[in-house]
Amino acid sequence: MIDYIKGELAELLPTNAVIETGGVGYFINIALPVYTALVEQKTAKLYVEEIIREDTHELFGFLSKGERELFRMLTSVSGIGANTARMIMSGYSAGEVRQIIATGNIHALSSIKGLGAKTAQRIVVDLKDKVLKIDLGQGTTTVDNESGVMTSVIDNETKQEAVSALTMLGFAAAASSKAVDKILRDSPEMSVEQVIRTALKML
Secondary structure, eight states, rough: OOOEEEEEEEEEEEEEEEEEEEEEEEEEOOHHHHOOOOTTTTTTEEEEEEEEETTTTEEEESSSSHHHHHHHHTTTTTOOHHHHHHHHHHOOOOHHHHHHHHHHHHHHHHHTTTOOOHHHHHHHHHHHTGGGGGGOOOOSOOOOOOOOOOOHHHHHHHHHHHHHHHHHTTHHHHHHHHHHHHHHHTTTTOOHHHHHHHHHHTT
16 A cells, blocks of 8 residues: 655646656646645655555545545545545645534535535534544645736636646536636636635536
């Protein structure tokens, strides 16, 4: 079992990173806060969860063991797969997810695409007494990027990255593009992560 992967950050997108070590590039699925933390980095160390099934072998990467433990807890709930857990951890920071579950905030959970009230209730019932025991480490609750003056070129790059990430998460390209256009029209200063977070609650 792989505990963590450390090496050169060869590629980074809002939904995945490629870390090269020992001449091998590892494709690792990530949530938005991980992307934000790695944007300016040349190297990376991600704690890894392996999802192995008959038809797939996927790696999911996290900034700390605590974040990985939260992911494991989410996927232990009936009806919550790896991609849904990643969606939850993209919609909110790990610290926010922990607090939402601990306080039984069904509304906040069910605002995530694909999570109805019943599933959100199941998450709270199953995990409410467990999540506060997780040590999430440092830097896991920071969700804002540095912001500056956004030009139309940067807006276009932001749109492209956001739409690409949303389609990789399973949303239709046309609907994703429409949602992102509206978000950037209303708030052109938003970072890629902020745009995707907002879109996840609209689509």
